[in-house]
Amino acid sequence: MSPTIFYGQTGKFTFRMLATVLGGQSICILLGALVARAIAATDQGSGSSTAYLVVGVGLGALCIVAAGLMRRPWGVTLGWVVQALTLLSALVVPMMFVVGLFFLALWVTCLVKGAKVDAEMARREAAAGGSEAGADDDGTADRVDG
Template structure:
């Protein structure tokens, strides 16, 4: 098992699937938060209503891009960037802090448990290989 936190590099298959599911799901919630930010800002008469909407949409698209690029070494890094930008979006929509905490926890869980599952699957594959002919 590879210890430590993966910040750059290509995760193995099951880890990649789990990370993509987390950040892809997060994009939907970010999109909801963007519409909420726009609605609150418009109701309060702020000029930034559409800006908050477009920033949220951009962050949601970035999350989808991160989910799709996990096969690249910088895909995981982009996933971390989405987590950090989600935290800054909590300055606009305070309830996003809970979303960031929940999805950040899921991101870390997917990273560590996915790695563990990949290790177990790899060991299982080695055990089921037929013996080499003599």
Template sequence: MLVLEAFVVVFATLTGYGLRLAPGSVLWGVGGALVLSLVLAAGMLRWPGGYVVGSVLQVAVLLTGLALPMMFVVGGIFVVLWVVALRLGGRIDRERRERGQLVTGS
């Protein structure tokens, strides 16, 4: 999901550039840093710290709405998806552990 969000940030950066919301170097610098951070965070999800980084990046994406108001909506949708993914992923992991303990315990 973080990689998909990185693509959305690329398109939002292109939109901001087309609308000339800020100098191109600023837009591409901030947008590129956010895209790179999202992709790197996706690779960090094997460790618990990756989830913290991903959560912080959700706030950063949401804050891009200050420059491009539609990103409040898009960022909000991704925040909801992130929270749902965290909750469902936790539930799936818990159920797998329980099933594994039942199988090995018999």
């Protein structure tokens, strides 16, 4: 099974990492929207500065929504859409391509490493569950003094 998924449930650690990536990405996208508006405003013949700002703020809001929906199976799919739209925003602000590549690399890294961490945590919980037969709630074994 490939750790890079496009749809489906992720582990607790993975979806938290992915949500963190999207949260940071939203800040960069919102700043990129301000740059796009300023660039368009300096062009005398361009009247699309407000449109760039609205679309950029919408994409930043989509990042935040996607971060909140990471627990859902389609939250990962929405995160991939955000990654693609961030790369597509380079058509307006070329430096957004670098930002998009950076966050895409973080996204894929969090998917791959997060799946490994979740698998290791599940393995440790399963191992600890088998050895807790004689343990109290605090994890210590009962001791009977005679």
